Structures are given as structure tokens and as C-alpha cells.
Amino acid sequence: MKVLITSILIVSFLLFLMNLYFNTFSMSINTFFSKYLEVTHVYYGMFLGICISFILILNLNKNNYINVYVDALIVILFSLLLLYIGARISFIAIMFVLLIFAFQKLTLPMYFKTPLFIIILFSLLFLGGKTPRxxxxxxxxxxxxxxxxxxxxxxxxxxxxxxxxxxxxxxxxxxxxxxxxxxxxxxxxxxxxxxxxxxxxxxxxxxxxxxxxxxxxxxxxxxxxxxxIYFIYMLCVFLKGTTNFTFLFILFFLITMLTESILVRGKGMSLFFLFTLSFLMNKTFNTVND
Known part of the structure; x- marks a missing residue:
């Protein structure tokens, strides 16, 4: 997870430099920001969303990519990049993931934080809906x-x-x-x-x-x-088999797949199955050792 986060950080910095060099950097929505790597804004948004999910998963497991403050800064940066490149569905998916993360972190009574987070979710979606894209x-x-x-x-x-x-x-x-x-x-x-x-x-x-x-x-x-039916069964197995909050990664994909055929391209398939199967193998290995 940390290797992927580092890779996307480096790539994002290089894309920023390339857009500046070729004078294609703008202050408005730029769906062609990642074109220099021949990656569409949809798949670049997928990479950003996965990295945010991984940072949150590390935090919930009492771990960090670097430290709490730097990690929070990266989450904010990647979230803003999602808005900047116009990756709408990835941004919506990350809003759900962030809210579930906050829901897990806060130690408030269920009857209080449930309506609170519903209000926050719709407020964020409303504000996101006001952006030009x-x-x-x-x-x-x-x-x-x-x-x-x-x-x-x-x-x-x-x-x-x-x-x-x-x-x-x-x-x-x-x-x-x-x-x-x-x-x-x-x-x-x-x-x-x-x-x-x-x-x-x-x-x-x-x-x-x-x-x-x-x-x-x-x-x-x-x-x-x-x-x-087999595909849905497979998703259920993945959700049931994940542990230590790695379901946030699958949730991101479940929402993204509502408006994108993300698993018919090599980039989407390899990332989804590579990490999902790794999570399942890790759980199986830990269970055997216990």
C-alpha cells in the first residue's frame, strides 16, 4: 500500500511539472491533467481514490504512511486533485469512504453520530454538486x-x-x-x-x-x-473476507463501478484483484497462525 501511495505522489508531482512546462495547467477543471502518462482522468482518479483509501486503512489499523499530519495533508491534496481533474464518481466514492472512516474513529453514541453523518454526507454531496464539473x-x-x-x-x-x-x-x-x-x-x-x-x-x-x-x-x-450472479457472489466473498477495515478499498470500487466499467481494463482489474486477493490471503495466513 505504501509503495502505491509513494508512486502516485511522485507521478502527481511529475504531472504538475509537465502541465506547467507545456502550459496546460489551468485554474479551472482540467480533465486532461494526466494525459501525458496516457491515463484518462477516470483512471487517474481511481489511483488517487485508492491511495486515499489506503491511508485511511493504515490509520484505522493504528499505522501511518508517514505520520498523522502528513497523511492528512496527502488526503486533502488527493481529494482536491479529484475535484480538479473532474473525476466525479471517484470524488463521490471517497466522500462515502471518508465518512465511514470518521464514523469508525468517533466514539459517540450511535443514535447521535448516525444522523449527524447522514447530514454531513448530503451536505458534502450538495457542495460538491455546486462545482463546475x-x-x-x-x-x-x-x-x-x-x-x-x-x-x-x-x-x-x-x-x-x-x-x-x-x-x-x-x-x-x-x-x-x-x-x-x-x-x-x-x-x-x-x-x-x-x-x-x-x-x-x-x-x-x-x-x-x-x-x-x-x-x-x-x-x-x-x-x-x-x-x-457469480460476479456478485465474488464481491460478497471479498467483502466478507476483508478484515481490519480493508473493506473501504472495496467500497470505493463498488461505488465507482456505478458509472464506470472499471474492471474491463487492465489497470482496473489488476489493482482491484491484486489488493483484494492480498487482503484475503493475509487474513487466511493470520487465521492459520492464530
Whole structure:
């Protein structure tokens, strides 16, 4: 965990220098901040979120990356970077993780801290929703909703290249594919190309090939009901098998997977399974020794 945190700290510093050197550093949301490493803001946000989770896990286990103060500074820095690069879902996931961390740390009566943290959570989400990146997404959703509500296909076709329209179309067609192939699926490698081909065939000519941007839907349409049930079972085993607060790491992924197919790329798969299996092996090893 400490090696990964150190690596991301070094990478973040180098990215800052490279953005300054190429004059691409800005004071507004910059989704291309990590482009010099050929990593999208989604996956760079994933790395930042994982590092925050690891720092919190170390603290809950009475350990530190460096010390309490430096660790807190890194958490703040990485959280601000999540906002800066526009990694919305990673930021939301980290808000949940931070609140559960605080919930574990505070020794207050349950009847008092439960409503308190619910209020704090919604307050943070409300404030986060006021940032330009979130506001842009909300306006995009409102525009898509209005077009769908009025059955304005012309507008959807004309904007089928833009982010929110793309996500609406790929979600709609993914659900249709699930209804038609819910037993065996269409094959995990065929998901993005097959669904995108159908979308363009129906007249949305500006649509660009993307995956469903939801890991649960992605596995359901790709693997079918049996593969999906096994995936959910596997997640339950991981959650049950984690110990010493390492569930915070899995929780981060569970939330992130709501809007990203994070486990169909090498970066996402390797990090998720590498650390999750390491946590399980560590628990098994400790149990045997006890």
C-alpha cells in the first residue's frame, strides 16, 4: 500500500511539472491533467481514490504512511486533485469512504453520530454538486431528459457524440440487450462494439464507440445472468473476507463501478484483484497462525 501511495505522489508531482512546462495547467477543471502518462482522468482518479483509501486503512489499523499530519495533508491534496481533474464518481466514492472512516474513529453514541453523518454526507454531496464539473453534468442530464421526454430524436441524434447523450444511449441499448440475451449474454469482448453498432444503425450517426460505463450492466450483458450472479457472489466473498477495515478499498470500487466499467481494463482489474486477493490471503495466513 505504501509503495502505491509513494508512486502516485511522485507521478502527481511529475504531472504538475509537465502541465506547467507545456502550459496546460489551468485554474479551472482540467480533465486532461494526466494525459501525458496516457491515463484518462477516470483512471487517474481511481489511483488517487485508492491511495486515499489506503491511508485511511493504515490509520484505522493504528499505522501511518508517514505520520498523522502528513497523511492528512496527502488526503486533502488527493481529494482536491479529484475535484480538479473532474473525476466525479471517484470524488463521490471517497466522500462515502471518508465518512465511514470518521464514523469508525468517533466514539459517540450511535443514535447521535448516525444522523449527524447522514447530514454531513448530503451536505458534502450538495457542495460538491455546486462545482463546475458537477454542474455541467447535471445540465447535461437535464437536457437529455427534456429531449427524451418530448421524444425529440433529432436533438438526440445531433448530440449523440456528447458525454451525457452517449451515456443515455449506451445505457438504454445495454438494457435492451440484457432483455434479449439475459441467459448467456453477448460475450464480454463484444459489448462495446456490438451495442455501439446497433446505436449507429438506428440513426445516431455521431455516436462514438464506448462501453456501458456501468460495471454491473457490463457484466450482465456480457456474461449473462449466471456470470453476473457469480460476479456478485465474488464481491460478497471479498467483502466478507476483508478484515481490519480493508473493506473501504472495496467500497470505493463498488461505488465507482456505478458509472464506470472499471474492471474491463487492465489497470482496473489488476489493482482491484491484486489488493483484494492480498487482503484475503493475509487474513487466511493470520487465521492459520492464530
Amino acid at each position: 458537477f454542474q455541467k453534468g447535471i445540465k447535461g442530464i437535464e437536457k437529455v431528459y427534456e429531449s427524451v421526454k418530448t421524444n425529440n430524436k433529432k436533438d438526440i441524434v445531433a448530440n449523440s457524440w456528447s458525454n451525457m447523450y452517449q451515456r443515455f444511449l449506451v445505457t438504454k441499448y445495454t438494457i435492451e440487450e440484457i432483455k434479449n440475451h439475459y441467459i448467456f449474454g453477448i460475450g464480454i469482448q463484444n459489448v462495446a462494439t456490438k451495442i455501439s453498432k446497433k446505436i449507429r444503425k438506428d440513426g445516431y450517426i455521431y455516436f462514438e464507440t464506448i462501453n456501458p460505463h456501468n460495471q454491473y450492466l457490463h457484466f450482465m450483458v456480457g456474461l449473462g445472468i449466471f456470470g453476473f
